[in-house]
Amino acid sequence: MSTFLLLTITGLGLGAMYFLIASGLSLIYGLMGVLNFAHGIFITVTGYTLWFVESKLGDVPVLPRFLIAALAGLVVGTVFAALTELVLIRPLYGRHIEQVLVTVGLALAVTALVTAIWGSDARVVAAPAWTGQTTTIFGAHIPNDRWIEIATAVIVLFALEAFLRRTRYGLIVRAGVENRAMVTALGIDVRKSFTLVFAIGGLAAGIAGVLYTLYSTTVDPQQGTSLVIFAFIVVVIGGLGSIRGTAWAAIIVGLVQQYANYYASSGLGDLSVVLLLGIVLIARPRGLSGSFA
């Protein structure tokens, strides 16, 4: 029972991380039709900014130091995402092959640049002590950082839902996901919302980057790109453009990965997720939400 509970909570924590990354990917593809292979570097940029700022605040106690560094990381990651849209993606709208090439190229270039400047070894980040400890529930020792991951993802989910349902920009994004040309035919410059969606996607991915740093207490050049692969799978399973579909898919993928790794064999978690993707694509080609894909 305690093992199952542990696997469930850690699986939900993993799912929370996937959701944070995948939600931005999903909105970006749904609204703009852009497959953003550079999404992982928003995590890398946030993580390295966090580490850099944290390393410069040596005299400050760990908790405020981490919070200040995380905030700096999120700001830089969000601005970086917005600039990516403005400078690289905007001139290439409607040119899908070029978009894929430029986002793949950007991901490779940033990873190489980070490696060239700070090396390929992981850099250690001092995280607040409580996050490295465990809380015992029904005999299961649950790592505390998982609670933060789950709670943050829930807050982001509600914030995104509120943005999409209660603001005019959210209305434009939801309508644009369905029919971008018709939004334009209502007199709305839909491209203005593209930058905003990219920034929101970058912020959500950056939050995932902060949480991953909290979990691993390190940053390394590859961490963004490795996480984003599973986020793409989550997006396809959830249904492109659907935040709720993405949330359900992230939970399922996180749990399947954890259960398979423990109950089947270590390493089978990744394979199980790919099998799950295949099943969903055959049974529901448009994903769980039934939109797009």
Next chain:
Amino acid sequence: MALLSIQDLHVYLGESHVLQGISFDVAEGGVTALLGRNGVGKTTTLRALMGLVDRRGTIELAGDDIQSVPTHKIVRRGVGYVPEDRDVFSALTVEENLRLAERDAEPQYDLVYDLFPELRERGKQAAGTLSGGQQQMLAIGRALLNDNRVLLVDEPTKGLSPLLVTEVARVLERVSELTTVLLVEQNLGVVNHVARDAVVLDTGRVVHIGPAKELLADKPMIHRMLGVG
């Protein structure tokens, strides 16, 4: 002076030369019907006027060239659009669809709800769950929310029951008292009821321009140009 003037308009869709240099004017006020058999380029003409497809030629709105103006700016200059397949946002509620279309400081909800009281009653309903007729009401209502100089309406009676066709014709008549309408329509009864002028297209070219009633009274011409009657 014509409110809308189209000169030598060309549109290519892939390899197909859909509009082959069409020219016609839309006079201010009333309804101008754009007629023709299926596939002659009527919908493409409206999409070209809206800037939704690449086009070449001259398009003037009240003397201003809008040929190279992006779609959202054309709309803001007072061109409303009701597309052929309604294109309401199915995941949004009726209210949200209308709210999205607001661009004037004082959107004309009174007019819209006066014409289509059902839209008020179904405000919280997802547009995707409306019937075809209700979706058409929403598509027209969305365009009427703002003060347009000209309204481009594409086959508003397509797929509707005879009762709803009559209702749409009544609405178009009322709308034509408020603004200029360029109407693509296959139902000649509706055209006869509302249109003042008619422009007939055939294989991407204009083959007739004249008063709608004269055209519709000439059965051999109708048969030759539209394949009906």
